[in-house]
Amino acid sequence: MDLKMDLKKEFEMIFHRSDSIKYFLAPGRVNLIGEHIDYNGGYVFPCALNFGTYALVRKRDDNRIRMYSKNFNHVGIIEFHLEELVYEKNHDWANYPKGVIKIFKDNGFKVDKGLDILFYGNIPNGSGLSSSASIEMVMGVLLKEMFNINISMVEMVKMAQRAENEFMGVNCGIMDQFAIGMGKEDNAILLDCNTLEYEYAPISLKDHVIVIANTNKKRGLADSKYNERRRECEEGLHGLQEKLSIDNLCDLNREQFEENKLSINDEVVRKRAKHAVYENERTKKAVKALNDNNIHEFGKLMNESHISLRDDYEVTGYELDTLVELAWKEEGVIGSRMTGAGFGGCTVSIVEKNRVDEFIANVGEAYKNVIGYEADFYVATIGNGAREI
Ligand code: GLA
Numbered sequence: 001m002d003l004k005m006d007l008k009k010e011f012e013m014i015f016h017r018s019d020s021i022k023y024f025l026a027p028g029r030v031n032l033i034g035e036h037i038d039y040n041g042g043y044v045f046p047c048a049l050n051f052g053t054y055a056l057v058r059k060r061d062d063n064r065i066r067m068y069s070k071n072f073n074h075v076g077i078i079e080f081h082l083e084e085l086v087y088e089k090n091h092d093w094a095n096y097p098k099g100v101i102k103i104f105k106d107n108g109f110k111v112d113k114g115l116d117i118l119f120y121g122n123i124p125n126g127s128g129l130s131s132s133a134s135i136e137m138v139m140g141v142l143l144k145e146m147f148n149i150n151i152s153m154v155e156m157v158k159m160a161q162r163a164e165n166e167f168m169g170v171n172c173g174i175m176d177q178f179a180i181g182m183g184k185e186d187n188a189i190l191l192d193c194n195t196l197e198y199e200y201a202p203i204s205l206k207d208h209v210i211v212i213a214n215t216n217k218k219r220g221l222a223d224s225k226y227n228e229r230r231r232e233c234e235e236g237l238h239g240l241q242e243k244l245s246i247d248n249l250c251d252l253n254r255e256q257f258e259e260n261k262l263s264i265n266d267e268v269v270r271k272r273a274k275h276a277v278y279e280n281e282r283t284k285k286a287v288k289a290l291n292d293n294n295i296h297e298f299g300k301l302m303n304e305s306h307i308s309l310r311d312d313y314e315v316t317g318y319e320l321d322t323l324v325e326l327a328w329k330e331e332g333v334i335g336s337r338m339t340g341a342g343f344g345g346c347t348v349s350i351v352e353k354n355r356v357d358e359f360i361a362n363v364g365e366a367y368k369n370v371i372g373y374e375a376d377f378y379v380a381t382i383g384n385g386a387r388e389i
Pocket residue numbers: 031034035036037038039172173174175176340341342
């Protein structure tokens with residue numbers, strides 16, 4: 001484990017001690033299908049990746065928290081007291097883990113000693129593979145372990161989501177934290193975001209692999225656009241609730257939606273609601289297709305998901321659409337779509353194993369010609385959830 005050794009050396013350089021440190025890892029995640037419906041009470045189908053955010057930690061004798069990220073080394077050490085858990089703009093990335101400590105304390109869990117923590121993430125930031133939920137969850141498992149807190153993973157998942165909602169002001173759903181907390185090697189998770197019931201689905205694609213492609217687009221307004229979509233869904237739900245007794249958009253099936261959609265006045269809001277209802281149905285169908293070993297059907301549903309996110313939900317944009325459309329043209333591609341919040345970030349494709357190199361070369365070159373800069377490609381391996389390592 002060279003990485004652990006390297007990080008330990010770095011820890012010692014930054015904090016001048018490295019006795020009795022502990023190591024933690026929370027993965028990133030990729031969502032296979034079921035996009036933008038976790039906050040609409042729908043089904044999602046994500047999996048944890050085999051890379052993510054590492055944290056090395058050592059308890060202090062006082063009540064100061066000192067955090068350092070190897071990814072943002074120019075920011076230096078960020079330091080605060082356990083009594084000062086407030087959002088501070090100049091604390092930058094450290095607000096994510098700080099928010100988690102705050103929520104733990106608000107929930108009555110005893111965090112009564114300071115910590116020195118070094119973070120290092122190998123999820124590209126802003127790539128839509130959930131670097132934020134990953135740092136939140138690594139902070140969660142670290143607190144649990146360092147302070148002997150008796151808490152289940154699902155409770156921790158909910159607290160990490162609250163940290164992002166309340167502390168960071170991003171109204172995210174539960175999918176990312178759940179996938180990162182509960183991930184299991186070689187399995188995707190079918191999660192009912194309404195009840196939090198879930199089941200693991202083994203992903204054995206035999207002659208195929210999951211390829212993630214990063215548009216490398218800078219995602220400026222992603223958070224505000226994300227919150228805007230949430231508001232639009234709420235508006236759509238209110239419209240439908242005039243006629244129907246439902247709690248979530250995803251309580252409806254297609255037919256019920258089509259019969260009642262005109263109770264949503266605004267045409268744009270109607271399209272957003274349509275996406276939610278149809279995407280939920282697609283996700284259920286896709287998981288069934290996978291269980292029936294019908295990978296082509298799964299791929300077809302991925303493609304339809306992208307079209308819906310492009311035309312009805314409008315969260316794709318030129319770079320994501322280009323990358324997906326180029327993928328669709330390649331031989332050996334079973335399906336391709338954007339993944340995560342959108343507005344940039346990554347696509348996920350299922351590609352025949354023996355055509356992967358060709359896929360990366362062709363799509364990579366064509367993308368660069370159209371967009372002017374390069375995309376990055378990773379063949380994904382599905383890993384385990386957040387844990388001590
Ligand atoms: C972001 C959010 C998730 C989910 C996805 C879209 O990743 O954090 O809760 O809404 O976008 O599916």
